[in-house]
Amino acid sequence: MIKPLRKAVLPVAGLGTRFLPATKAMAKEMLPVVDKPLIQYAVEEARAAGIEQFCMVTGRGKTALVEHFDIAYELEVTLKERGKHDVLRSLQSTQLPPGAIAAVRQQEPMGLGHAIWCARAFIGDDPFVILLPDDLVLSDVPCTKQLADAYYETGGCVVAVTEVPREHTNRYGILDVAYDDGKLVEVAGLVEKPKPEVAPSNLSIIGRYVLMPQVLDFLSRMERGAGNEVQLTDAMAKLIGLVPFHGLRYEGRRFDCGDKVGFLEAQLAFALKRPDLAPAVRQFLRHYVSEAAETVA
Ligand code: G1P
Secondary structure, X not given: OOXXXXXXXXXOOOOOHHHOOOOOOOOHHHOEEOOEEHHHHHHHHHHOOOOOEEEEEEOOOOHHHHHOOOOOHHHHHHHHHOOOHHHHHHHHHHOOXXXXXXXXXXXXXXXXXXXXXXXXXXXXXXXXXXXXXXXXXXXXXOHHHHHHHHHHHHOOEEEEEEEOOHHHHHHOEEEEEEEEOOOEEEEEEEEEOOOOOOOOOOEEEEEEEEEOOOHHHHHOOOOOOHHHOOOHHHXXXXXXXXXXXXXXXXXOEEEEOOXXXXXXXXXXXXXXXXXXXXXXXXXHHHHHHHHHHHHHO
16 A cells, blocks of 8 residues: 655755855745745645655754744734735745644765654654755656655655756766666666766656655665765665665656855846736846957957
8 A cells, every 4th residue: 555645854954064154043944945944844744745744853043944844823912903915925835734844853964864864753653755945856746746656656765866967966866877777767776976987877866856755764774875975766776676676767856055156156046937026027138248358258
């Protein structure tokens, strides 16, 4: 029987060093793309896939991430009094049913695998999704929904994958492919951040996963992998053969918002999708493009 997906784990304990000084006193997942923080994109995407329960794996200085989903009474009353109904509506998706969000602490940065293991009591014996809020996906069908749909067909683990330039394989979890139908890929192996010359393919995992709870058995061994961290990829690799394991070439564009250029690109791509902003953005982009062309000339 394929169990329904109801739980999401959001690892958000990272220090955000790549965005200092912005992230000195603020969680990197609170950085906005246009006017919405990364964490809210992740929660909305998961809810669109039927997820009802969330567990944030947090660390020091990250309380704003949980508070973002509280009811802000004073703010809402004031907005109502002032007739700001549009703004009020924009807050709607930050309101989850009572008890839908939990937080556990990862006291030490021991890797993504360790972060997921910190949520073991929340996961229990259920399948679950993981969303890394740094990875933002612009798509018609939300990326997690695409994964969930694939999961309800295949069962087992499903990870979102995309091709990357071979010289970038050392930044990602990389698939060893058993069978590839162009959309769904049967996984024969997984390697965390391999050097281009030894990478089994250039199909990389992005920060969206549907996983089986058995991954916790392997995570609990606390074996260190790449970067001397407890790697999720290594624990997932051990599930191959025990449960069905697929990669899904999702439809959409992924932005690495943990990187400055990726973050800037996401701002433009998401702003251009907004009818209230697109005309003005297009206009200033034309200006900067012609300025850049003159600089080159
Ligand atoms: C993590 C995972 C990696 C995955 C990547 C996606 O790496 O370990 O397998 O490909 O996320 O963004 P990180 O970006 O935390 O170094």
